Amino acid sequence: MDFENKTNHTDITFIGSGISSSFTILHFLDRLKTKSIHKKISITIIDKYPEFYTGIPYGVRSGFSVLLITSLKNFLPEPELGKFIKWLNINKEWLLEEFRSDGGILSAEWLSKHADKLKNNEWEDLFIPRRFFGCYIDQKTKKYIEEAEEKGSIVVDYVNTEVIDIDKTDTMYSLSLNNDHKLISKKVILSVGSLPTVHLWKKEDFITDDNLIFVNNPYKPCLKEVLAKLDTFLEDQPEKEVNALIVGANASGLEMLYKLNDHGNIKSKINKFTLLSTQGLSPDSIVDEEGKKKYLPKNLLSLADHQSLTAKQIADATYKDLDLADEIHLGAASTVDIISKAFGSLLKKLDQGELKKFACLYGNDIGRRQRCAGYHYSKTIEALKEENRFDHIAGRFIDIKKNSDDMYSLEYLDTRSGTNRISKDSVQIVFNCIGSTNLTASDIPQLLKNTIEKKLCIPNESKIGFDVNESLEASDNLHIVGPLLAGNIFEGKAVWHVEHCGRIIWLSNVLSDKIYDFFSQSK
CATH class of the missing domain: 3.50.50.60 (FAD/NAD(P)-binding domain)
Known part of the structure; x- marks a missing residue:
């Protein structure tokens, strides 16, 4: 301008x-x-x-090799889905080459596993690189603007x-x-x-020490540069045992875990990967078809005959049905559709005030207990577990403490006991994925x-x-x-x-x- x-x-x-x-x-x-x-x-x-x-x-800040958290058909509704797939079919060769070039060992596995589907343009069930969609929307918006300016x-x-x-x-x-x-x-x-993102520790986006690298913002300036700096840091730790901590088990946290394991050189130099989250649970990816058939959200169903309800009544019933699912070890991937449909049908019984209250106070909170993810993410965790290289701590981040030997440890509030604890393993790499x-x-x-101060918003x-x-x-x-x-x-x-x-x-x-x-x- x-x-x-x-x-x-x-x-x-x-x-x-x-x-x-x-x-x-x-x-x-x-x-x-x-x-x-x-x-x-x-x-x-x-x-x-x-x-x-x-x-x-x-x-570009996320890179070309990060995958969608859901399948393509659940990511994009029609008619945009059909338009995007048509574009993918035309552009897939260069897109897949960019993906291959940007990615590592897990990306190569993805390409091999889905080779037939990619060849046959069967995109709907795939958890595709989300950068593909970014390229599509970028091209489409520029084209529309150019045509409108010409007119x-x-x-x-x-x-x-x-x-x-x-x-x-x-x-x-x-x-x-x-x-x-x-x-x-x-x-x-x-x-x-x-x-x-909340800065968990100090105020900088990226903090380094001889024995610590702390990433408060993995996408600044971009994930690729952050991983390159991490690779250099690990090159300087040849004789040390290096442990990585990811704070947050949301989509961003799973993404960081995936990318650290996609990068072969980084993965080989990290001894242990730890997630820290309040509930100590990773998003679910496996649907238990038998368990799903038997599961009933009985607390939500019991509200069906009520003429009017409050937001809290629906939320409390939802929490109870989620607890029931936990008791029988039925994960979110198996229950999310059932529970969402059950409480969704009850929302029409709320007046405007109560519906607004549900939107403000309960919707996101319920969503945090219904997190699902693609199998590529859970598979990474399972592979690390088999190698005894993974731990998931239920707790809240408090601090990173420097010890007398100049090494660092995690201090956290343990969810179950409500007490402060120090991690038994030292920490050399920390990714902050706690959320906004x-x-x-x-x-x-x-x-x-x-x-806000001017009351414009x-x-x-x-x-x-x-x-x-x-x-x-x-x-x-x-x-x-x-x-x-x-x-x-x-x-x-x-x-x-x-x-x-x-x-x-x-x-x-x-x-x-x-x-x-x-x-x-x-x-």
């Missing part, structure tokens, strides 16, 4: 350019194809990272910087950028993705802090989302899209997890309609 006078004007500004922004743009341009607007719409897309359209999960429908500017403040002036918004420029915009779309902070924290990004009870209206507005013409929509109700549906691609597509479609209607009705 040409900032001649340090100020520029635009119709729509996207702050953040991940897939929520991409799908909003795609839907909006689809509407323009169907029926044009009387004026050319100016769009500005701002991102603090140089890569646009993909965000962290589907871009004179839109003009798009890209700004690679960070927005640090927003002010409302009458019917416009003034955006302050960290390069001392300002941007005036009619509509603002806040699409910054998930909240930042919340909107009440003091160290959230300055932009979010400022919008009001956090809801979930603490990870902003209250919005049916037009996804936190304030007039200031829209939210993506994960910060957690804790809201749209079209009668409670929303608590907006990292899911299907929900992103749905909600970005809702938003694009609102944007189109605004400009088509404006004089």
Whole structure:
């Protein structure tokens, strides 16, 4: 963007350019194809990272060899699934070559195992590299924008910087950028993705010592560079026994464990891998077909005849049915569909206030106990167990302690006993995969802090989302899209997890309609 006078004007500004922004743009341009607007719409897309359209999960920061946490058919709904598969069939040769080049031993196993399916274009049941989707959405968005610009429908500017403040002036918004420029915009779309990761230890993203490497952000600047630094660190530890700790057993934690084992040189130099999570349980991947047939969520089913319910009643019944599943050793992969369907059918018995409460207080909490993952992740854990190289501690991270011999140990709060403990094994490598902070924290990004202080965006009870209206507005013409929509109700549906691609597509479609209607009705 040409900032001649340090100020520029635009119709729509996207702050953040991940897939929520991409799908909003795609839907909006689809509407323009169907029926044009009387004026050319100016769009500005701002991102603090140089890569646009993909965000962290589907871009270069995650790399080319990280696999989806679900199968493709469960990742992407129709009709987008069919369009993506058609694109995969055309582009698979170079995609698979990039995957082969970026990956290691586990990636080679994946290619070998699925060679026939890949040859026959049978994609639906595969846990494909998620970068494939990033390449698809990047190409598609650029193509749509180029076609719309050629028709004179839109003009798009890209700004690679960070927005640090927003002010409302009458019917416009003034955006302050960290390069001392300002941007005036009619509509603002806040699409910054998930909240930042909590720094568990010290404040830096990457901390090194002679006997320790601590990674607070595995994707900064990108996973490939972080692994390269780790490889160099291990080269300097030839005679030492090296143990790796991953804090968090969520998708990111499993991903780190997978990549450490995909990298042959790194895996061979690590003696033991440990996960630390509150429950001490890894996401489940194996469906017990017999157990699934016999399992009934009796506590949830007992609420079916109630005319009205509270959010807490449904949540308590869900927790009890999850406990029953635990007692008979039936994992989340076997029960998630059954339990989700059972409590989902009860949500229609909640009034608006109780439905909102469920979205804010219970949805994500239940989800944490229903985590599933692909077999490629659980297989990595099983292989390490067979080699006596894996441990899973049920506890919460407290500190990394430096001992008298200059080695480090983990201090954690043991879940079962409620007491502080020190790990028996020393720790040389730590990956922080604990998850995101919340909107009440003091160290959230300055932009979010400022919008909250000015009451342009009001956090809801979930603490990870902003209250919005049916037009996804936190304030007039200031829209939210993506994960910060957690804790809201749209079209009668409670929303608590907006990292899911299907929900992103749905909600970005809702938003694009609102944007189109605004400009088509404006004089």
